[in-house]
Amino acid sequence: MIALNSPVKPNLKKLTKFLEQVNKNGWYTNFGPLHKELTAKLEDYLGVQNLLLTNNGTSALQVAAKAIGSRDILATPFSFVATVSAFKWQKDKLAFADIDKHSLNLSPEAVKLAYRKGCKADTVVATHVYGNPCDVDAIDSLSEQNNFQTIYDAAHAFGVKLKDSSVLNYGDANTLSFHATKIFHTVEGGAIVFKDRVNFEKAEEIINFGIRPGRGVVDIGINAKLNEYQAAVGLVNLDEIDNILNHRAEIFHQYREGLKDFVELPKWHADANFNGAYMPILLESAEQMVEATKHLTNNNIQSRHYFEPSLDKVFVDSHNYGTRNSTSTAERILCLPMHAYLSHEEVTRVINTIKGMK
Template sequence: MSNKNIPVTQPFLPELSEFIPYLEKIWNNRWLTNNGPFHQQLEAELCKYLGVEHVSLFNNATIALITALQAMRISGEVITTPYSFVATSHSIMWNGLEPVFVDVDPATFNIDPAKIEAAITPRTTAIMPVHCYSNPCDVEAIQEIADNYGLKVIYDAAHAFGVNYKGESLLKWGDLSILSFHATKVFNTFEGGAVISPDAKTKQRIDHLKNFGIEDELTVTAPGINGKMSEINAAFGLVQLKHIQQAMEQRQAVDNRYRSMLADIKGISLYQHNQYANCNYSYFPILVEPDYPLTRDELYEKLKENNILSRRYFYPLISNMPMYRGLSSSSITQLPCANALADKVLCLPIFHELISEDQNYIIRLIKES
C-alpha cells in the first residue's frame, strides 16, 4: 500500500514568486474587480490562445451557463445529456426551464444526435450538449437539427479548453460555448469560467447580464446577476496561460503511458479520442467490462483502500438523482447507454506531476485484480 494519497487530479500551480508581482500591481492600483486591467488582458490573451473573437470571463462556469441561457432568451424545454456534472442541468432549472434528457453515444459518451429529434416538442427552444472528457460532440449533426427546428445550441464546453476540431476552435460551434476554469480543470483560475460569443453584440449582452444588467451609471436594462471574475483570479489565469502548453504535454505523457500498459488487460476498455480533434488530456476514463474480475465499484474501492482516489465520473447519472428522476425523460429504459456507462466508467488519476512510480503502482493494482 502506498503511504500517500494519489488524487484523481491536481491543479497546476506556478512558482509563487511568479504570481506575487501580479498581486503587488493589484495592491498598488487597488482595482480588485469590475473589469480591471488583468481581467481585460486575460480576455484578450484567451481570445488569441483559443482562436476565438469574443470571451466574457465569469466567476465560475455555473453562473456562466445560467447567464448564457438568459442571454439567448431560452424558454420551455432544453434537450441535454444525463451524462454530465449536475451544473449542466442545474443551470437549466435555475432559469425555470425543463431539462429533457436523451441518451448518449456509447462510443463518444456525448449526446446522441439520433436521439435528439424524437425528443423535440413545441416547447423545445434549445439544445445543451456537453463535450465529454474534451471529446467533441457531433457538432455538424447537432447544428443541422438545430437549424431545421429553429433551436439555439449552447455547448457546455467545461472540459474542452484548447480543443480544436478540424483545424478550428471547437468553441466556435453553436450559439455559445461555456468553459470552466475550476481548480480541477486543465486551465484554472482557482474558480472561474467564460462564455465564448460569436459576435460583439452578443458579448455586450452577456457582459451586461453578468454585471447586474447595468448598462451605465443610471440604467439597468435586464435582471442580471453578479458573475464577474475578480482581478486576482484573472491575474492567476495570466500566469497559468504561460505554462498551459507544458502542463498539457505532461498530461499527454501520462495518458500515453496508461494506454500502453492497460491496452491488453482483459475486461478493461480505453476511451478513444476523436481523430479530427486534439485532446487536452483532462481526464483518463476506463471502462470496467463484465469480463474483468471485479466490478467497477469493487475496483474503485480497491484503489481507494490503497490510497488511490479514482472517480466514478459521472455517477450517479443526473437523471437518477432524486430531484430529476421524476422527469419523464429520466426513465432508465430511454437512457440505456448512459446508464451502462455510469456503471462502468472509472476515471484514473491524471495530472502534470503524476510520477511514473505512482502510475506504475496504479497500473499494477489494476492488473493484479
C-alpha cells in the same frame, strides 16, 4: 498515495507581482486591467472571439442561456450535476436525451429521435465529456433542421481543437470552468465564448447587474464578474499552460496504450487532439467497478466514480426521451489519477495495478 487530482499551483513570485499591481491600482473587480488582459490572452491562445470571463462555470451556463434566450432545454444526462442544475435553478424547462455508448457524449441520433417524438426545446445542451468533442457537425445540422440553439459545456475541453480550430467555435455558446481542479484555473472562475457579438454584449450586461455603462440598468442581471485577484492567477497559470497540456496529453496516451486491451475506453473524436482532462475507463459491470475501486484503494491509488448517477435519476420531474446508455455508463465508469504533477512512473504503477485485478 497516488492522488486523483492535484491542482496547478500558481508561481508565487509571478503572482505576487500581479497582486502588488492590483493593490497599487486599487481596482479589485468590475472589468479591471488584469481582467481585460486575461480576456485578450485567452482569446488569442484559444483562437476564439467574444470570450466573457465569469466568476465560475455554473454562472457561465446560466448567463449563456439567458443571453441567447433559452427557456426550454434538451440536455445530456451524463455530465456533472451543474450542467443541468444551473438551468433548473432558474426554472428553465428540462428534458434528457441519451448519450452515444462509445463516445459518451450526447447522441445526435437520440436528439433527432427526441424531436421526432415532439420535443419543443429551444436549446440543446451538450457536454464535451472528459474533453472528448461531441459530434458537432451532426448536432449543428440538427440545429438547422429543428430550429434549436446549442450550448456546449466545454468545462473539460480547454485547449481542444478539431482540425486545428478550437472546439469552442461551434454552437451558439460554449462555457468553460476555471475551477481549481481544471486544467487551466483561476481558483474559481469560468468563461463563455459566444458565436454572435450581440449575445456577448447582452451577457456582459447580465453579469454586471444588468448595467450597460453610459446607459444605466437596461435589463435584469446578476453579479457574475471575475475579480482581479482571480485574473492574476489566470495570467500566471496561462504562462505554463503549454507544458501542462503537453504533459497531460502524454500521460493520457500512456494510459490508453497501456490499458486498451484490458478495459473499455471511450472512443475519441478522430479529428481531435488530447488534452488529458480526465482518464476514464469503463468496467464490465457496476460490481466490477466497485471491485476496481477497492483494488486501487488497497494499493494507495485514488479513483473516482465520475459521473454518477445518470442525471435523469436526479431530476426525475424532467421529461426523459430514453437514457439507457447513460444509465449503464454511469454504473460502470471510473476515472483514474490525472494531473499535471503525475509522473510516467506513477502512471505505469496505476496501469499495472488495473492489470493485476483478479
